[in-house]
Amino acid sequence: ISPGFAPLAGRIARASRVVNLHLPMLEAGLVARLAGSTPVVATHHDDVWLAGGALAPLQVKAVDASVAGALRRSAAVVVNNVDHAEHSRHYPLMRERRLLAIAPPCREREPAPAAFRETAGPHFGFLGRIAPEKGLHHLVDAFRTIPDPEARLLIAGDYSKVAGGSVVGALRARAGDDTRIRFTGFLADERVAGFYASLDAFALPSVAEESFGISQAEAMMLGVPSVASDAPGMRVPVSETGFGRLFPPGDARALAGALLDVAAYAPERRAEGGRDARARYGTDSCLDAYDALFQEAGAAQGAPA
Numbered sequence: 309i310s311p312g313f314a315p316l317a318g319r320i321a322r323a324s325r326v327v328n329l330h331l332p333m334l335e336a337g338l339v340a341r342l343a344g345s346t347p348v349v350a351t352h353h354d355d356v357w358l359a360g361g362a363l364a365p366l367q368v369k370a371v372d373a374s375v376a377g378a379l380r381r382s383a384a385v386v387v388n389n390v391d392h393a394e395h396s397r398h399y400p401l402m403r404e405r406r407l408l409a410i411a412p413p414c415r416e417r418e419p420a421p422a423a424f425r426e427t428a429g430p431h432f433g434f435l436g437r438i439a440p441e442k443g444l445h446h447l448v449d450a451f452r453t454i455p456d457p458e459a460r461l462l463i464a465g466d467y468s469k470v471a472g473g474s475v476v477g478a479l480r481a482r483a484g485d486d487t488r489i490r491f492t493g494f495l496a497d498e499r500v501a502g503f504y505a506s507l508d509a510f511a512l513p514s515v516a517e518e519s520f521g522i523s524q525a526e527a528m529m530l531g532v533p534s535v536a537s538d539a540p541g542m543r544v545p546v547s548e549t550g551f552g553r554l555f556p557p558g559d560a561r562a563l564a565g566a567l568l569d570v571a572a573y574a575p576e577r578r579a580e581g582g583r584d585a586r587a588r589y590g591t592d593s594c595l596d597a598y599d600a601l602f603q604e605a606g607a608a609q610g611a612p613a
Contacts, residue, residue, distance in 0.1 A: 318342025337377025392541025429458025
């Protein structure tokens, strides 16, 4: 909680040509109001979601009210994809504004050696926050139905500084005595490409809505097919490219089958899927779209270039 944040952001916004607010954010409505006549472009990533707690409903209502205030003052609203936006609590407000779908910038990493590869068996992996909404218990359950002793499940991501608390302890307990499951912890940026290169399939088993799933797209850009929950937003990279499989959220058996299926993709299909993902989700296309939008919003307001 930073009482000085909103006034500072407001002063900077009033001195700017355009202000880009990323939602959800507790202070978004106040910052949008303090921006004065500066055009606001809102980027709506997701609805706020909390795992539980006595104060969670009140917190969600407070953030939702602030987000709604920011959206009402926005000249345009950017979403990662319309599929996710249509299922947002804020969609009725978003569709009243100018609504644009721009995929988030996904980093095109240089190919690297498979630094986490241990055996010749299929390697499945996840990279992200080790948090309840990621549905990683379903991934562990699914992997444990695969009998191959050479198979590996690599779960990478920070579990020491997770807002709302990590579930790594529960996942370790769920993994039991299965020594094929690895928890790598936080990966420094220079190790991420080597992690992706070690995988035959990437898994995104989230049980809460995600607007896109940057990690799965970055894996796809390196030729790793994704298996994602068939839910708004996170299913879009797979459904747009056909590079991977979707499964019913929470269905561990279906998840296991999909992982084995895409792990068997031929090298040619992996190369084609990687090219398609890079063309769609590379950073340049995202930044070009934002640049054009900011230029237009500023020009419409008569702000100097």
